Amino acid sequence: MDQILSFLSETVPKAKTVEQLTRPLLALLERVTGMESTYLTTIDTGQGVQRVEFARNAGGMEIPEGLVVPWEDTLCKRALDENRLYSDDVAECWGDSDAARALGIRTYVSAPIKAQDGRVLGTVCAASSSKVTRAPEVEPILKLLSGLLGYSLERELLVEQLQTANTELTRLALTDSLTGLSNRRAILSELARMFALAQREQKYVLVGVVDLDGFKHINDTHGHQAGDAFLQGVSARLQDSLRASDILGRTGGDEFIVIALGTPSRQQDQSTDMLHAANLLQERLANATIGHYELVTGTAIFSIAAPASALSRCSPIA
16 A cells, blocks of 8 residues: 555656546556556536546457447446446346447446536546456545546646636627627737738738618617617628638628738739729629518518618728
8 A cells, every 4th residue: 555655646746637647547556456447437417428538458358548438328327326336247237238248348346536516527447358356455546546536637627618718708709799700809800910911922902891871770660679680681691792711790880891812813903903803892792781681579570671772892902
């Protein structure tokens, strides 16, 4: 036991990630249990699956990393439900587990990895295709390892959640909440990037402004819910009319901005070429906004027709 504690005192402080902690602990578990395979799993109860994150296979049995199995079919769930740490006759105890039968597991030992609030995050396990007698130190070692891994796994999950939240906050800061398009801040950032790109590649930038004439009348006549639906409809049609490389944003109210990169033609001078490209983009944007829009309010569904007076202005910038 002293050797194990010495090993842990050297290993645990050096580990910066769950993987760096888990791999040496699985090697330790293999020595203590005498099993062919040792592994750590995570459990997603929402999806109803268990995944093998890290595994050490020292014998003929192969527990593959990345293996995903239905949680209800696992030995881990059966062991948790029955509070059974160890079995050297899996076929007798849990013969209904397809996963255990497919992997050829006969001897199995596991402990749950829990968060501080009691949630089960995963399991630390050892398995063998042959009968392996349980050593007396297995149970305390398993509980010690599951405690260490529980702290590390919960910390890493928290970091991932924070990173996801930060990414979402960044996205929201750059997105118009009504249409899902880039907002003014994002458009200004993209405009600077496009200018730099145009200079490097000797191209030019087209900037189009779409201003919806008569939008106030929709709000005043049918209410803001209908106005919001109309703006969402316009944004969808504008997106469909643009190239994948073009950038579309809403800068506020009924005003949309389009940024496109143009490539000079060799057949005509640059100013003529840019003017021609601007006219084509303007025509495409104007045509995209014209048509019938079906708007749903709290009490009715109705259609409005957007005429050609929905203006677009487009300017080339070298």
